[in-house]
Amino acid sequence: MLNLKDAALFRQQCYIDGAWQDADNGESQPVRNPSTGEVLGTTPRMGAAETRRAILAAEAAWPAWRAKTAKERAGLLRKWYDLMLAHQDDLAAILTAEQGKPFAEARGEILYGASFIEWFAEEAKRIYGDTIPEPVAGRRLVVIKQPVGVVAAITPWNFPNAMITRKVGPALAAGCTVVVKPASQTPYSALALAELAERAGIPRGVFNVVTGSARAIGGELTANPAVRKLSFTGSTEIGQELMAQCAATIKKISLELGGNAPFIVFDDADLDAAVAGAIASKFRNTGQTCVCTNRLLVQAGVYDEFARRLSDAVSRLKVADGFDPDAQQGPLIDQAAVDKVEAHIADAVSKGARVLVGGKRHARGGTFFEPTVLADVTTGMAVAREETFGPVAPLFRFETEEEAIRMANDTEFGLASYFYSRDIGRVWRVAGALEYGMVGINEGLISTEVAPFGGVKHSGLGREGSKYGIDEYLEMKYLCMGGIGG
Numbered sequence: 001m002l003n004l005k006d007a008a009l010f011r012q013q014c015y016i017d018g019a020w021q022d023a024d025n026g027e028s029q030p031v032r033n034p035s036t037g038e039v040l041g042t043t044p045r046m047g048a049a050e051t052r053r054a055i056l057a058a059e060a061a062w063p064a065w066r067a068k069t070a071k072e073r074a075g076l077l078r079k080w081y082d083l084m085l086a087h088q089d090d091l092a093a094i095l096t097a098e099q100g101k102p103f104a105e106a107r108g109e110i111l112y113g114a115s116f117i118e119w120f121a122e123e124a125k126r127i128y129g130d131t132i133p134e135p136v137a138g139r140r141l142v143v144i145k146q147p148v149g150v151v152a153a154i155t156p157w158n159f160p161n162a163m164i165t166r167k168v169g170p171a172l173a174a175g176c177t178v179v180v181k182p183a184s185q186t187p188y189s190a191l192a193l194a195e196l197a198e199r200a201g202i203p204r205g206v207f208n209v210v211t212g213s214a215r216a217i218g219g220e221l222t223a224n225p226a227v228r229k230l231s232f233t234g235s236t237e238i239g240q241e242l243m244a245q246c247a248a249t250i251k252k253i254s255l256e257l258g259g260n261a262p263f264i265v266f267d268d269a270d271l272d273a274a275v276a277g278a279i280a281s282k283f284r285n286t287g288q289t290c291v292c293t294n295r296l297l298v299q300a301g302v303y304d305e306f307a308r309r310l311s312d313a314v315s316r317l318k319v320a321d322g323f324d325p326d327a328q329q330g331p332l333i334d335q336a337a338v339d340k341v342e343a344h345i346a347d348a349v350s351k352g353a354r355v356l357v358g359g360k361r362h363a364r365g366g367t368f369f370e371p372t373v374l375a376d377v378t379t380g381m382a383v384a385r386e387e388t389f390g391p392v393a394p395l396f397r398f399e400t401e402e403e404a405i406r407m408a409n410d411t412e413f414g415l416a417s418y419f420y421s422r423d424i425g426r427v428w429r430v431a432g433a434l435e436y437g438m439v440g441i442n443e444g445l446i447s448t449e450v451a452p453f454g455g456v457k458h459s460g461l462g463r464e465g466s467k468y469g470i471d472e473y474l475e476m477k478y479l480c481m482g483g484i485g486g
């Protein structure tokens with residue numbers, strides 16, 4: 001099925017306490033290639049009992065793992081990173097087969113995912129504390145940082161490699177141990193990471209991967225008091241459920257949820273740069289990223305020209321199977337995703353929008369969809385309020401800077417935002433006024449391991465990556481020493 005150089009990377013069992021295991025009841029669930037519909041294999045359909053064992057393994061491994069020096073943990077993470085790079089093509093092939101994205105994009109995700117392991121291997125050695133001038137003579141005050149403990153990570157199908165390493169990298173670097181539940185549609189990338197972690201020498205129980213019933217596994221991960229931290233990437237609806245489930249045990253929580261990114265083109269923008277940025281921001285992963293542009297707000301003076309140039313560029317995007325060397329747009333993850341895209345287009349057209357390019361299922365069939373540009377879109381349409389999570393670029397028109405900011409902020413989401421302008425005063429005014437965790441200014445691709453990734457409002461809590469990302473896996477402790485004398 002998969003033409004891998006190292007077939008041992010394709011694992012169809014879960015990884016718990018350093019052992020590859022089936023579900024207790026022997027049940028399994030199929031994993032399909034979204035491009036062809038073919039069954040790639042199966043993974044165990046585990047539930048609460050197996051998850052409890054994984055948590056116990058992580059708890060048992062924690063004392064020895066946290067007792068290692070930061071340098072020792074960094075060395076093991078570095079070996080894991082080196083193995084990811086050495087197996088980049090195989091990891092990318094597994095990813096394209098189970099998620100559908102073009103192979104070149106999958107290779108890029110492996111580098112992006114590995115960068116979090118590299119970055120946090122370095123950050124491990126810089127977990128500094130504080131000394132505080134004593135307010136009372138004879139005392140010494142210090143602050144130290146310690147690992148939070150056993151971490152649960154629940155991750156999505158759209159970045160099956162990077163969304164795991166963006167959590168597991170800082171967790172392990174901080175001295176925590178982890179139980180990961182990957183998306184059922186894309187489990188093989190997670191299991192390949194477990195295979196490489198074992199080869200890197202990461203001790204048994206430190207990194208565990210369970211697949212199966214989301215509700216049963218999630219129920220155990222959120223209720224078990226041994227789990228002290230939950231990190232989730234996925235829909236806002238599920239993030240809200242998990243946050244509520246964690247309340248009973250007061251877990252530390254990070255949420256990276258949905259978005260509704262505005263992409264604002266002002267009349268002083270470099271239009272060629274804006275078109276290139278819109279293509280990159282809107283159509284990466286066939287529009288299936290939480291930071292994808294969801295609404296394009298274009299100032300009236302450049303609306304028609306921008307619409308013409310963007311439509312021309314979109315019409316040239318190659319829709320193909322991810323293993324086709326020319327592929328630029330792969331399939332959507334499943335039929336539900338196609339249904340949502342079609343519903344958004346139908347709603348917009350019924351309320352007066354015009355289809356400039358695309359607008360319907362692709363001739364390839366299955367879950368392939370034509371990259372689409374809509375004009376004359378208005379705020380009463382579903383695409384203005386809901387995350388499409390597909391290859392649809394809706395163009396809204398605005399007159400003034402104030403109107404653009406008001407439209408951009410008119411959403412409960414606040415993850416990524418983008419705007420194009422060459423006026424320095426406008427750049428600072430708009431960047432300050434946008435209610436988002438991240439702002440791309442004359443750039444459509446801004447995600448990197450060195451900067452804090454995350455949102456506000458219904459887009460989540462906390463930050464991933466950057467020097468801030470490791471704090472999510474640390475607890476701060478204040479020591480007050482008396483009787484020092486002198």
Ligand SMILES: NC(=O)C1=CN([C@@H]2O[C@H](COP(=O)(O)OP(=O)(O)OC[C@H]3O[C@@H](n4cnc5c(N)ncnc54)[C@H](OP(=O)(O)O)[C@@H]3O)[C@@H](O)[C@H]2O)C=CC1
Pocket residue numbers: 154155156157158181182183184185212213214215217218219233234235236238239241242256257258259289290387389
């Ligand atoms: N912020 C982001 O990066 C992402 C946002 N999304 C948004 O979410 C929408 C739906 O996508 P989808 O993949 O279904 O996202 P979900 O939020 O449903 O799934 C994300 C992860 O959560 C798990 N999950 C689902 N329900 C539960 C539960 N009750 N308890 C514990 N874990 C659970 C899933 O497991 P399983 O796969 O087994 O269902 C998966 O591992 C997308 O259309 C998009 O709008 C989706 C993916 C990423």
Ligand SMILES: O=C(O)[C@H](O)CS(=O)(=O)O
Pocket residue numbers: 158159162163233256288289290291447453
């Ligand atoms: O969840 C996502 O969609 C990713 O976080 C987007 S990115 O980090 O690859 O930009």
